[in-house]
Amino acid sequence: MDHEMKLAVLIDAENISNKYIDVILSEANNLGDVIYKRIYGNWTTPQMASWRSTILDNAIQPVQQYSNTTRKNSSDSALIIDTMDLLYQSHLDGFCIVSSDSDFTRLASRLRESQKYVLGMGESKTPRSFISACNKFLYLDVLLEEAEENESEEAKPVSxxxxxxxxxxxxxxxxxxxxxxxxxxxxxxxxxxxxxxxxxxxxxxxxxxxxxxxxxxxxxxxxxxxxxxxxxxxxxxxxxxxxxxxxxxxxxxxxxxxxxxxxxxxxxxxxxxxxxxxx
Missing domain, CATH: 3.30.420.610 (LOTUS domain-like)
Structure with missing residues (x-):
């Protein structure tokens, strides 16, 4: 591709910890120009409080999605709908879907059918179906451990x-x-x-x-x-x-x-x- 890839980063906050945010944005920025940064969750629940300062610090647009029924993740549906809207209404080259949830397998496949590049990010527990549906998949826990090890080694001599x-x-x-x-x-x-x-x-x-x-x-x-x-x-x-x-x-x-x-x-x-x- 001759021009810099234009990307949307879409984060499933109910499935991903805020400790990965630096790794997520670093990998996305390495791939191209991040045009959209959106994060999905029910921000009225106490367990989402850890994300709030992270969202502000990194200028990520939060998308509120109430849970209409128990044991149903309505944020997944909101992320999928937004992604399809962006697919048809923008000139993006790729999508970064951040989740360890297999529910996004069909979404990743559909994006690739439209000749869009799909970068998936999630933990090592991510189901194989979602991993295989992406052009590229990165393990956030592996990358975070590497980043932490690099920080701890900075003060040590090279061996x-x-x-x-x-x-x-x-x-x-x-x-x-x-x-x-x-x-x-x-x-x-x-x-x-x-x-x-x-x-x-x-x-x-x-x-x-x-x-x-x-x-x-x-x-x-x-x-x-x-x-x-x-x-x-x-x-x-x-x-x-x-x-x-x-x-x-x-x-x-x-x-x-x-x-x-x-x-x-x-x-x-x-x-x-x-x-x-x-x-």
């Missing part, structure tokens, strides 16, 4: 770099959802490389990352304790790595991966779109 061995125990302690299961991701990377590499076994890192994200909407290297895709792949010890420096911009590097079982052959520059004109 050793991230390693897959250090990251695995944390991941394996959680529910085995595919995007957080170390073995599942490793197997998928091998299969995707075998099926999509060039005749010499090489695949561009960006291509491999995109294919993996399409297969597992909840895959994120931060699930495994990493900040970037390439160091995570290198840590697996499954691939040979070839890094090509851009001819026109020496600060830009393009990384290619090849399974170690393949014969050694360096990829041609023309195998990457950025290099096809650099002859």
């Amino acid at each position: 050793t770099p991230d390693t897959a061995v250090a990251a695995q125990p944390y991941v394996l302690a959680h529910e085995k959802t595919p995007g957080k299961d170390f073995l599942t991701i490793k197997q998928a990377l091998i299969k995707l490389t075998e099926e999509n590499s060039d005749d010499n076994g090489w695949i561009f890192s960006g291509t491999l990352g995109n294919l993996l994200s399409k297969q597992f909407s909840d895959f994120d290297v931060r699930n495994f304790g990493y900040k970037k895709f390439v160091p995570f792949i290198e840590s697996l010890k499954l691939f040979d790595v070839n890094t090509i420096t851009d001819d026109k911009n020496k600060t830009v590097k393009h990384n290619y991966f090849r399974l170690k079982s393949q014969t050694s052959y360096r990829p041609a520059r023309s195998s990457h779109p950025y290099h096809k004109n650099y002859r």
Whole structure:
């Protein structure tokens, strides 16, 4: 997309804690320009009081929705109706739906049918159906823990770099959802490389990352304790790595991966779109 993605952030306050607000807005702002920020709940109930200062501090528009009957979450319906209104009345490129509730599965699917990008955010307890319906899904509890660990480490000297061995125990302690299961991701990377590499076994890192994200909407290297895709792949010890420096911009590097079982052959520059004109 040539222009900055225009987004709406829609938060189910009755299902999400206010402690995640910094993570939510940070991830949304990284994705594009947040045009709408709305939050849904019954603000007359005591349990919603914790959200009030957060809403003011972050200029989020609260939407009041009374519960018409007991044990029914009418805020879900309000969020869905507002989302469909925004779909037809605005020129948004994407929607960020923040909830751990499977009730938004059909909504996410409908948005994608209209060729809108859907970023889902919720806790690790989020049902698989909603996760799979999104283009991308982020685990708020994982991201918050990472943010808190980074804050606590700021005053400490740097020790050793991230390693897959250090990251695995944390991941394996959680529910085995595919995007957080170390073995599942490793197997998928091998299969995707075998099926999509060039005749010499090489695949561009960006291509491999995109294919993996399409297969597992909840895959994120931060699930495994990493900040970037390439160091995570290198840590697996499954691939040979070839890094090509851009001819026109020496600060830009393009990384290619090849399974170690393949014969050694360096990829041609023309195998990457950025290099096809650099002859």
